[in-house]
Amino acid sequence: MDQLAALSAFVHSADTGSFVAAGRQLGLSASAVGKAVARLEQRLDARLLHRNTRHMTLTEEGRIFLDRCRRIFEEVEAAEAELAQASRTPRGRLRVSMPLVGMLLTPVLANFMRAYPEVQLDLDFTDRLVDVVEEGFDAVIRTGRPSDSRLMSRNLGRFRLRIVASPAYLERHGVPRTPQDLAHHRCLHQRSPTTGKLRPWPFARSEAIEKVNLPEAMSATAIDPLICLAVEGLGIACLPPFAVRNEIGDGRLISLLEDHVVETDQFSVLWPAGRQLTPKVRALVDFLAENLFREGDA
Structure with a gap:
């Protein structure tokens, strides 16, 4: 936590160009911010900021380090947002493309609807190769091995015909x-x-x-x-x-x-890579993984 606080002090100082202004944003004194940055420089054995009584500018090392720090705080924010999303109740329209054989999974989908009454399933049954991103699907369920590198996937289970x-x-x-x-x-x-x-x-x-x-x-x-x-x-x-x-x-x-x-086949659920998994999609993925196949189906 002390290290993150020091990184935060550095980022705010670099953004505002002043320990005083950074201290106002962080609720700290200018002295406390300056000491935090100094300790950080000492630990890194590198000067991050050129500073005098009037100006503060980044050194070359400081510019490189600032980019890294921004990425760290972006990841922290993304992790917090993902955790907050996961704790929310799944709700809203869930658009899913399924193969024609997926019509036989209706009992499983009925149980999903009972478990998540605030999710409105919008199902499109087709065996054609849909474009998940362009056609606006939240998720796609398919048989066979996934091959689209733009998509994340989870194996829902293998079965023998x-x-x-x-x-x-x-x-x-x-x-x-x-x-x-x-x-x-x-x-x-x-x-x-x-x-x-x-x-x-x-x-x-x-x-x-x-x-x-x-x-x-x-x-x-x-x-x-x-x-x-x-x-x-x-x-x-x-x-x-x-x-x-x-x-x-x-x-x-x-x-x-x-x-x-x-020979066996498998069901997989796919969703766009890089897109944060919403509570409704996560609920569907986890539910199908746990309930799609019964003992003896494999």
Whole structure:
């Protein structure tokens, strides 16, 4: 604290050009300010100010040191402001971009709304690559690894996709024991809305598996139709675990080939780098990190 007080005395003296004026701003005597600066110079073994009875000017060392001191006090002010922000109640409109699969996270978002009733969620569901800064989003939630260096990010959790089918379908067509067996099954695919390509099913890479041509019974850019058609017994689908948690839990869908599904995906939340994290964004980030995935989803 004594060191910060000495730095403050130096900065105010340099800004005002006078120990007397600096003392008025700091509530100290001119003598106390002068002694603080002198002790600082002694500790640094450098003269910071040229001074006589009428004038006070910075030395070359003083100019360099003054820039450093300003940065120190800016960081202190930023830390105090951040702490004050964190202690405030999260409130206000929170504009968030989410992938289309994010529609399946509605129960988690409902719990967030109950926990933070003063935050008004403004959700934009799209799989296109949005410009977070230009389009004015507070945060963006995406699957996959973040790649935009302008954004800060936090990993919300990793998950493994599930290969699922209904008991009725398996009774009629048999249970696939290996990925190669899927060549003789009706496969329900998700198609990327941006590239138009079918999303690959995440099996372990091997020459045998790479040669498997998964039949395309149907495809959709959204996940909801795939869940419905799989439950209706019309094929086998590859879906995120949180999308079929209830269906697997009540037996409407059965998880298949779990030993062969090795690749995982992840959800991340991103926000503009350099922007102070507001209480409402911090609340969303922390809440999703704690509640997005349940045990068994990974």
